[in-house]
Amino acid sequence: MTAPKLSVDNIHKTFFKPVKNDVVGITALNGVSLSVAAGDFVSVIGPSGCGKSTLLRIVDGLIKPDQGRVLVDGRVVDGPGPDRAMVFQYFGLYPWRSVLRNVEFGLELKGMPHRQRREIALSNIAQVGLQGFENHFPHELSGGMRQRVGFARALSLNPEIILMDEPFSSVDEQTRELLQEQLLELWRETRKTVLFVTHSIDEAVYMANRVVVMAARPGRIIEDINVDLPRPRISSVRTLPRFGEIRSHAWELLKQGIREATEPGALP
């Protein structure tokens, strides 16, 4: 049996906040494990503080776990790598670089020659629908457009796993739906493995074939829901009864998680 594409193995992570003259420990992740097959689209939802963003950053290698490990194709992850790329909630673009130079930045860091990286960047910019904006600067673009630049940048790196940290939460509702459609289409075409963090249950169920529900204090996975809705996902899918069922189930789990966290005896 081949190793799963991504394997998160019993991750623990505690953060320390300075409070007055002391420190207070906050358990962001408490024994989180997850397995993702190649080509899967997995959503992760949970309340604030459940560690979903921390989990994503540990998978990307930006943060090291206190215990446990992350494996990609059976190899242990030790820092960021070319096999994973992240799309940030805050877009993460460099204000002094044009769209084109932002998209090719990752390739520039790798030392790819000018002409080659230009080609790749231009094709990805076109793929996210921003042709004509190559020489614009981030502050001249809307939120939705900036996020698309973020995608194009991630795509240019040609990673096997794309990690998305609430990519649409800084964007308005209508743009959000358009971007969701676009993302699904890109996913269908490129067949990448996607780990998608969001705080919208609707979005999580709509986009993914698995929804991982997390709880906070301590950060942990409550359940891994299989989403057996038809693909390709179109808006009408949201009206299917099955959609409502899955959604309610997820909502119940979230509420239960909140209840459990505020009960006495729960970890600080």
Add this chain to the structure above:
Amino acid sequence: MAGSLTAATVREAAIRRAAKRRDLAIRVGSIVSLLLVWEICGMLTPRIFLSPFHETVAAFWRLCGDGTLLRVTWSSLSVLLAGLAISVVLGVPLGLIMGRYVRLNWALSPYINGLYATPTVAFLPVLSLWLGLYVAPKIAIVVLLAIFPVIKNTYAGVTTVGHELLEPASSMQASEFQIARHVLAPAIVPFVMAGLRLSVGRGIVGLVVGEFFTAQTGLGGLLLRYASNFRTAEMFVPIFVLVVLGYGLTALVIALQEHIAPWKETERDLSQ
């Protein structure tokens, strides 16, 4: 209806233009009133206190014509620019390494913050003792006044480069050097410019103090000589040039900042 919107827009534009003209008129009126008061008071008081405005204008023309003004302004400007240049060349790297190496910051910041809060003009007598009376002490005092905003603002720039700029680069496996070159360097530019803006004003203060108390060259020297000789018409000319210099250089730094770094990053120029 589209028609009424266009009409409303045209009306609004006209109202705004009229308001702008009115504001301009008030400002001009304000200044002109002062000049009138100056003229009248100048006629009524003895020359050793105040000369009428028109004599100052005449003096200005005269000083322009015979090259004095140009010579004296250049003398001041060259000292100022030299001092500012040294402040940037020394201050930016210092702010950078203090921001980058915490231990160095621990070691040096008491002295740097201490000097920043001290009126460094107090060192002018010492400087003129050590460096003489000509150009060197003037440049030194300009540097002593101008370098601290540069250091402080550069330090602020380095330490507040947010994780939003660093994370994406880390995620794309950038090396330390690549981060310094592609992320830190461009990100601190607005901060350095903000520091420079503060430095211009402080530097000019240093310049004038230097010109008062060491060899009396430049605009400060000219001013002092006129005032001590009761030349009340001429004495306002160097003052006027100093105002123009201060305003002009500050505006230049702002324009430069807009051009190089048009995005609005957090820069705190209202507090030191």
Add this chain to the structure above:
Amino acid sequence: MTPAEDTVLRAVRARIHRSRIERLLIVAATLAGFLLLWEFAGHLTNPMFFAPVSEVLVVFYQQIVDPSHSLLNGLIETLAVLVPGFVIASVLGVVLGVLMGRGNLALQILDPYVTIFYNMPRIALIPVLLLWLGVGDTLKIVIVMLAAIFPVSVNVTAGIRDVSAQLTEPARSMNASEGQLLWKVILPATFPYVTAGLKLGLGRALTTVIVAEFFVSLSGLGGILHAASSTYQMAKMFAPAIILATMGIAIDGLLTYLERRALQRYRA
């Protein structure tokens, strides 16, 4: 908390404690190094130009116990000019700033003057004022006031214009009068700008008082400095310089503390 977390917490606390000690050591070491260098350099150079720290400390002590109290008198003379000048500048500066911030007419009439004065080195006016006011404390108080008033007023004006509609709307909807609006909403909101302006103004005031005292020698700390340097008594310059530095640091620190206390109340 689990035993594993407890260990990590202890380790973090220990690390913070160690780094506090390290910081203390570094500060002490740099001070020691600096003093050593000063002592060494003092003995190597011409006594006309430089004095070693030991000599400076001895002279400092002598000045403090000096029966004629020249140092104390100098301090009092400087404060007699600095305090009235700075206080008047602060009050007038706030009034001017508010006038210009709230009323367009006042802004248009006064702005040309504020711009002119703000952009010039006010010390350049000392020779002119000397001509008009003669030698004396009035001259010094006036120039200190002129030096400090504009940083205050400019910052206050900026602060008032910056007060967001989110703060004024609720009050206006509760029918607050202009006066109430100004006193209870706008001024508190402008507080950080006021303190920023005061700090800037203080710096200018200190610088100006020294320069004024250089002009009108034999008075105040600036006078002592000037006299000491013209008689090549390097060691005597140390005490006034230290007192001025301490004044600057202390008042700046006080203003920062007040600012932080006030902000804590609205930021919490």
